[in-house]
Amino acid sequence: MRRGFYIGRFQPYHNGHQSVLEEIARWADEIVIGVGSAQLSHTPDNPFTAGERVLMITRALADLACPIYVIPIEDIRRNAIWVAHVRSMTPPFDVVYSGNPLVMQLFAEAGMEVQSPDMYERATHSGREIRRRMLCGEAWENLVPPAVIDVIREIRGDERLRQIAGTDE
Ligand SMILES: Nc1ncnc2c1ncn2[C@@H]1O[C@H](COP(=O)(O)OP(=O)(O)OP(=O)(O)O)[C@@H](O)[C@H]1O
Ligand SMILES: NC(=O)c1ccc[n+]([C@@H]2O[C@H](COP(=O)(O)O)[C@@H](O)[C@H]2O)c1
Numbered sequence: 616m617r618r619g620f621y622i623g624r625f626q627p628y629h630n631g632h633q634s635v636l637e638e639i640a641r642w643a644d645e646i647v648i649g650v651g652s653a654q655l656s657h658t659p660d661n662p663f664t665a666g667e668r669v670l671m672i673t674r675a676l677a678d679l680a681c682p683i684y685v686i687p688i689e690d691i692r693r694n695a696i697w698v699a700h701v702r703s704m705t706p707p708f709d710v711v712y713s714g715n716p717l718v719m720q721l722f723a724e725a726g727m728e729v730q731s732p733d734m735y736e737r738a739t740h741s742g743r744e745i746r747r748r749m750l751c752g753e754a755w756e757n758l759v760p761p762a763v764i765d766v767i768r769e770i771r772g773d774e775r776l777r778q779i780a781g782t783d784e
Pocket of ligand 1: 622623624625626630631632635712713714715732733734735736737740741742743744
């Protein structure tokens, strides 16, 4: 049984994340997805709750060939024990996939195999750019899977973001 681990904040989940997970699914029998900074929501950089992010990911990956486990993980104040914290919340995994230098370093120091997936159209496919577009009323829908558009509409996510940021008229 080969299990891969992928962690992100997913604010929101976008096509870049989807392309990485489709790549991981080619190797893994199962994938564990950590929804990081799970305690954060309703801020301009972290507008969506952990539960809303779980919904985005689970629906977007409904047709993925391999089973997924989507697990919210709160931040802790001590990087030195963060890997143990993550492991205490997740099924065991063999390979960590991340492009975040701190995440890569902490898992590598813990003796885990770490791989850095290729970036998918990063100029447009980032949570920051999607949130910017939502705030400015520009089109963002082409950057996320259709299921994520549905979730964001259902929770009125772009409206929430504009209210939080104080740009709503
Ligand atoms: N376009 C992309 N293609 C491939 N991987 C990506 C892409 N964007 C982010 N990732 C990776 O996804 C993981 C989670 O990233 P995260 O949820 O912070 O997304 P982000 O788009 O970088 O968000 P933000 O812009 O809000 O910081 C990280 O390992 C990151 O390197
Ligand atoms: N000490 C900690 O709590 C700690 C350390 C490293 C990463 N993380 C989290 O892991 C996630 C990494 O995701 P990104 O690659 O999207 O930044 C973030 O939610 C980040 O806060 C937490």
